[in-house]
Amino acid sequence: MSPLRILAVLTALALAACGTPQVSVPLGTVTSANFSDRKPHEWTGRTPQSYAVHGIDVARFQSPLNWGEARRNGVNFAFIKATEGGDLLDPMFANHWQGAGRAGVARGAYHFYYFCTTPQVQARWFIQNVPKTPGMLPPVLDMEWNPFSPTCTLRPPAETVRRHTQTFLRILKAHYGQQPVIYTTPDFYEKNQMGRLRGVEFWLRSTAAHPSKKYPSERWTFWQYTSTGRVPGALGDLDINVYSGSAASWDSWLARRQVR
Template sequence: MKPFFQTHPAPSTRARRGLGRRALVLAGIAAALLVGGCRSTALDVKELGLTGMAAESAYQYPVHGIDISKYQGAIDWDAARDSGVAFAWLKATEGGDRVDERFAENWRKTRAVGIPRGAYHFWYHCRPGIEQARAFINAVPKDRLALPPVIDIEWTPFSPTCTKRPPREELVREVTAMADALERHYGQRPLLYIPIDVHRDRLVGAFPRHEVWVRAVRDHPDNVYENRRFRFWQYTEKGTVPGIKGEVDRNAFAGTREDWKKWLEANLSR
């Protein structure tokens, strides 16, 4: 048998860069699995005293995480990681010109402690999608170990500046414009966070190419979302996590630990 270097030529510079990126992604996956694979944060669902179908169903998923914004204040990310938080979605932007005051800090610290994290944008119905995409891109760095970006689409009846509820065609068009711009820039297809009312009112059957993050705090999403598969599930806004003062949204990944490993490998930036 010939030596390896004789039968396999040395990789080109481009190939070496590709191998380096691959190694970085795999290292990120390994770190993520150490965080999300050593213990199950689903135990907190029972500790919260939640009842009903949502609590029981969420308890069955092994991989759990959180979503946060400036309202959680300063976070001890080491404590959150050690408690078993497997992923975190961080609010980055809102509309076309607002950046969450703690985004940069949370973005930096979650990476430092090894928690897989992604950034989310709070949708503003009174501004074109492409403008909102630019605001997000200006605020959120490219990062090979970041989860895909998220567009959070909610009705805003208490907004002081925009309570508009656009028709389905307009909403789909503008969200698509933002989603496509983010995919071009980051090389990742964004997820869409869609609560029950927005889904029911406008988006049943829309966005079949995008994975969806749903919200259902009283029942399993399959029982309240029509014609919608989901990848992440926000099952309570009253969660508790070591290192975070007060309540925090808790989320489950819809799959097994092996599914989580495969999802990370497919969705971390290249």
């Protein structure tokens, strides 16, 4: 039995002993996606469904999930919005974080970057609100333009964007012991030449084509392929994602990239 499997079994036993419901499915065990899509895209080439490991991302826009049902139906991982800028805490973070953890979902927290606040202030805000939890996924930095902000329409030069990104990543890596993952969109990636960053893993949004079409030559670990997904245990639309590797490699990725 792998160290990850042993940890999952011990965690389940400990939860049972203290009267807390056991995890729905052991952490790292891959469940098949039983999802649908309200507005499905007609994929050409390699489809999202051909990938073995699926997951979701959630924020305050999603009501409380039945995480156990979602886990049994293919939610193997979840990225949960924690913070934005230097003073906003997502009001659903604690609910989603605790529910995902109890259900055996590999969970990670993400920060939505705000271009009118320094990366140092934002990194400290994230650290203040996201406990360093053994087994959590590496933190995620969400880098995209926000056209809906009523107070900040600043769009710095690409060099400044990359420099602020590196500062934020460096602070979080020092605290959590893992290099954060970067989430981004096609226009932001291209405009700011995010491919020039080195030593990072990407979570890429691409809802109308495979990432290889939207991000030529870029390697990726996670792909967000729809924002209109439907998942058992959740109400309304959800963002759905896939992991780039096989079910077998998912176990080794978790073992290597989980926070200790």
